[in-house]
Amino acid sequence: MKKLLTLSIALVATGILMAQTGKSLPSVKLKDLSGKTIDISTFENDGKPIIISFWATWCKPCKAELNAIAEEYEDWQDETGVTLIAVSIDDARSTGRVEPYVNGQGWEYEILLDPNGDFKRAMGVNNVPHTFLVDGNGKIVWQHNNYATGDEEELYKKVQAL
Amino acid sequence: MKATKLLSISFCLFLSTNSFSQDKDLGTIIGNFQTISQYYNEDTLINAILPDHKMGMNSFANINYTRGNFNAGVRYESYLNPIEGYPTSFRGSGLGYRYVNWKNKDLDVTVGNFYEQYGSGLILRAYEERNLGIDNALDGVKIKYTPYKGIYLKAFTGKQRYIFNDGLTNGNGLIRGFDGEINLNELLDSTFNESKLRVTIGGSFVSKFNIDNKTPDFILPKNVGSYGGRIGLRYGKFRFSGEYIIKENDPYPDSQDDRFNYVYKNGEGIILNLGYSTKGFAIDLSAKHNDNMLSRSTNVTVGPTDLLIGYVPTLAKQHTYSLASTLYPYATNARGEVAFQADVIYRIPKKTKLGGKYGTVISLNYATAFAPKREYLNDMTTSRKGYKTTPFAMSDSIFFQDFNVEIKRKFNKKLKASINYFNFVFDDRAILVAKHHELIFAQIFVLDVTQKFNKKNSIRYEAQHLSTQQDQGNWAFGQIEYTYGSHWSFAILDQYNYGNRDEVLQLHYLLGNIGYVTGPHRFSFQYGRQRAGIFCVGGVCRAVPASNGLTFTVTSSF
Numbered sequence: 001m002k003k004l005l006t007l008s009i010a011l012v013a014t015g016i017l018m019a020q021t022g023k024s025l026p027s028v029k030l031k032d033l034s035g036k037t038i039d040i041s042t043f044e045n046d047g048k049p050i051i052i053s054f055w056a057t058w059c060k061p062c063k064a065e066l067n068a069i070a071e072e073y074e075d076w077q078d079e080t081g082v083t084l085i086a087v088s089i090d091d092a093r094s095t096g097r098v099e100p101y102v103n104g105q106g107w108e109y110e111i112l113l114d115p116n117g118d119f120k121r122a123m124g125v126n127n128v129p130h131t132f133l134v135d136g137n138g139k140i141v142w143q144h145n146n147y148a149t150g151d152e153e154e155l156y157k158k159v160q161a162l
Numbered sequence: 163m164k165a166t167k168l169l170s171i172s173f174c175l176f177l178s179t180n181s182f183s184q185d186k187d188l189g190t191i192i193g194n195f196q197t198i199s200q201y202y203n204e205d206t207l208i209n210a211i212l213p214d215h216k217m218g219m220n221s222f223a224n225i226n227y228t229r230g231n232f233n234a235g236v237r238y239e240s241y242l243n244p245i246e247g248y249p250t251s252f253r254g255s256g257l258g259y260r261y262v263n264w265k266n267k268d269l270d271v272t273v274g275n276f277y278e279q280y281g282s283g284l285i286l287r288a289y290e291e292r293n294l295g296i297d298n299a300l301d302g303v304k305i306k307y308t309p310y311k312g313i314y315l316k317a318f319t320g321k322q323r324y325i326f327n328d329g330l331t332n333g334n335g336l337i338r339g340f341d342g343e344i345n346l347n348e349l350l351d352s353t354f355n356e357s358k359l360r361v362t363i364g365g366s367f368v369s370k371f372n373i374d375n376k377t378p379d380f381i382l383p384k385n386v387g388s389y390g391g392r393i394g395l396r397y398g399k400f401r402f403s404g405e406y407i408i409k410e411n412d413p414y415p416d417s418q419d420d421r422f423n424y425v426y427k428n429g430e431g432i433i434l435n436l437g438y439s440t441k442g443f444a445i446d447l448s449a450k451h452n453d454n455m456l457s458r459s460t461n462v463t464v465g466p467t468d469l470l471i472g473y474v475p476t477l478a479k480q481h482t483y484s485l486a487s488t489l490y491p492y493a494t495n496a497r498g499e500v501a502f503q504a505d506v507i508y509r510i511p512k513k514t515k516l517g518g519k520y521g522t523v524i525s526l527n528y529a530t531a532f533a534p535k536r537e538y539l540n541d542m543t544t545s546r547k548g549y550k551t552t553p554f555a556m557s558d559s560i561f562f563q564d565f566n567v568e569i570k571r572k573f574n575k576k577l578k579a580s581i582n583y584f585n586f587v588f589d590d591r592a593i594l595v596a597k598h599h600e601l602i603f604a605q606i607f608v609l610d611v612t613q614k615f616n617k618k619n620s621i622r623y624e625a626q627h628l629s630t631q632q633d634q635g636n637w638a639f640g641q642i643e644y645t646y647g648s649h650w651s652f653a654i655l656d657q658y659n660y661g662n663r664d665e666v667l668q669l670h671y672l673l674g675n676i677g678y679v680t681g682p683h684r685f686s687f688q689y690g691r692q693r694a695g696i697f698c699v700g701g702v703c704r705a706v707p708a709s710n711g712l713t714f715t716v717t718s719s720f
Contacts, residue, residue: 036345039267064612103442104525105523116277116287126195143681146684148651150645
């Protein structure tokens with residue numbers, strides 16, 4: 001009887017624990033700069049964290065944030081294996097400017113295009129810059145709106161904590 | 163007996179918690195919230211009115227629920243009353259958007275509201291720009307299907323969001339569309355996957371059906387079709403894209419110019435883009451010809467941003483500095499234009515004498531737009547085709563020209579700066595938004611310096627100057643922004659129209675701003691005098707009147 005009780009408690013607890021997980025990335029299909037379609041929910045980084053940063057070529061603080069991270073990015077990758085996906089919300093007016101800007105700055109990020117805001121909407125983003133941290137299991141564990149000088153250090157602390 | 167009962171109850175509990183979590187969890191809720199409230203003061207000098215209701219508030223919240231392959235969402239909107247400068251057709255509170263969606267790897271079905279874009283948007287773009295009051299969401303059914311790797315098919319039928327009056331009100335017109343795209347590299351992946359050449363081709367067809375027509379003088383087509391194709395090519399560091407769309411005759415009232423009023427001419431749109439880019443250097447060239455491409459799901463006069471089906475992008479950089487972005491911004495001329503743009507970005511390498519320790523980035527941009535060359539047919543009493551144009555044939559009547567340079571440099575870990583120069587030629591008649599109908603020549607200089615004192619404190623200084631002999635004359639702008647930690651920011655800015663020919667209007671526009679950010683939540687207070695400006699997104703602009711008062715904004719994501 002006692003055994004059964006323990007077993008029952010264990011069963012219920014496992015069930016509840018299994019239900020207690022974070023938010024997963026929504027399934028949205030986006031194109032990269034080469035025109036290839038990628039479903040963001042299947043994006044993998046070998047169990048390492050992923051940073052998703054929404055930006056636009058016309059957004060000054062977005063560019064300031066991504067340029068600040070770019071200087072540290074090599075170290076971040078070496079130390080934690082993190083990958084940054086920079087999702088441009090530029091529409092047809094300025095999508096042509098995304099690749100020149102990325103190359104002009106020498107960014108090493110994965111670049112995805114969200115010209116009609118489908119992914120932006122699915123992620124509940126109001127305005128850019130908006131940055132998400134996704135853990136190795138594909139769960140959103142942290143998010144931040146806006147950028148102030150030095151915010152990249154806080155982001156990196158969160159990455160290291162994973 | 164008791165024991166088996168206990169076990170079965172707990173097993174049921176396990177199953178139920180587990181079945182709730184069958185797709186990883188109980189489902190995911192993602193959403194956001196925004197409210198902008200303004201309390202107005204009267205300020206007769208700048209024509210800022212005090213509306214009877216004294217304050218305005220625009221709010222909305224989006225809630226999206228996802229579980230496995232299923233997702234659904236709503237947006238609750240509230241305009242009590244709409245803030246000044248926002249479309250007055252947005253009134254009251256209610257649901258402005260609701261949808262249900264099911265998707266797997268290949269199939270994606272939406273019923274209810276949805277947004278959509280075909281190609282560059284010339285033929286179809288249903289989108290939202292909440293801060294400008296643009297929302298032409300479709301309401302109907304949308305299907306996306308991938309029958310084979312590399313082949314993407316999309317189709318929909320729906321009506322467009324028109325006004326908001328305690329809820330969503332759609333226009334009368336019906337829109338139907340189909341789009342197909344083939345990515346050759348994905349389709350032929352065994353032979354073509356690693357190729358340096360990447361090829362995408364696509365084609366669209368969009369048709370509208372509408373019976374809105376207030377004129378007894380003309381018989382208008384009830385169904386109007388638009389169609390066209392596009393291609394995207396890449397070879398190594400080179401990239402080319404092109405799109406060509408034809409819109410069949412769709413006479414629309416033009417109260418400003420009789421030569422364009424109810425013209426039965428087909429519309430035509432071409433966008434071409436050629437680029438080369440490598441680390442540290444990029445060049446990008448664009449050309450556009452659009453003639454009679456305005457398409458709405460109605461044939462009666464509505465507000466400028468209402469019921470738009472297509473989107474004609476403006477070939478000009480969207481500037482961010484206040485004097486460069488909101489006084490003389492260009493927007494596509496809906497009747498027609500020929501436009502060109504060139505961008506060059508060069509990074510002077512790091513650790514060189516000229517480039518400095520971190521490198522220096524130079525960006526050049528040139529954009530111009532002209533009226534197309536039109537051969538008028540003088541047939542307004544007979545066939546009403548109006549005029550003839552040839553792709554990229556332009557007249558010598560300039561709408562707009564913008565040459566601008568930015569040089570950006572980081573000097574050390576604590577100091578970075580940029581300088582910008584802008585040279586504008588702007589024909590006020592082209593976009594019909596400002597007060598003085600004349601050709602305006604303006605030059606703008608901007609200096610932007612960010613100084614970081616330590617981990618917690620940084621200051622940004624911004625100085626701008628605009629000089630012009632026309633319109634409101636010279637402007638000076640200064641801003642200081644102090645950031646404390648990653649939460650607080652304090653800014654004060656002044657815009658001074660010292661060059662106004664009317665001495666009474668040589669005014670200061672002083673504004674103070676306090677912001678607090680924590681995670682995905684942002685709060686800000688702004689108090690002071692706001693200059694009138696023109697805010698544009700893509701080819702669409704909205705003139706926002708001057709105001710004086712307090713603005714409180716909250717944005718939040720969850």
